[in-house]
Amino acid sequence: MSLPKPAMRGLLAKRLRFHLPIAFGLSLIAAAAFKFGVTEPRKKAYADFYKHYDSMKEFSAMKEAGIFESVRPTGK
């Protein structure tokens, strides 16, 4: 019982033609997932924090707490 001749050429090319688009696609999906799962929420958190940030109020609170050396709390 003799064996039939199998395909012997271009085996790697066939494998790459199948796997490379999948690899490329998965990488793009991973990048998109990171962008929309991590970086965009992070940017939004910073934007939301600073949208109504009153720096003078925060400064006065810190000043009254006495942490600065160049400006002391009122009444000291």
Place this chain on the structure above:
Amino acid sequence: MISSAVLRGIGSLARTRTAFTAPLAVRCYSHAKVETDEEFDSRWVTYFSKPDLDTWELRKGMNTLIGYDLVPEPKILDSALRACRRLNDLASAIRILEAVKDKSGPHKEIYPYVIQELRPTLQELGISTPEELGIHKV
């Protein structure tokens, strides 16, 4: 969007590559004549058939051949094994068989077919396969 355009490009690249099965000299931009499989095979059979092939040329030829995206045809291997016989190099002959098995990768049907085709040559030249010697497993 850039990523969808790139994905479409990769997909169309994969689909239009109908010549992916030929291993050599198939470029989309070169005007060089494409060598057929038969021409490739006979070129290599001729290479190993040189009567005064030396050991360096045998090793160089085999290493170059192994670098291609193909498993060498039995007729090329026959020519290489006869060159090993002329050079009294049984070790390289058995190594060539091991290389064929390695090049087949996950395609386990290739190696038994090649051995089947080479069986008359192996018997004539007195070459044992790695399996017959028990050196096929680590």
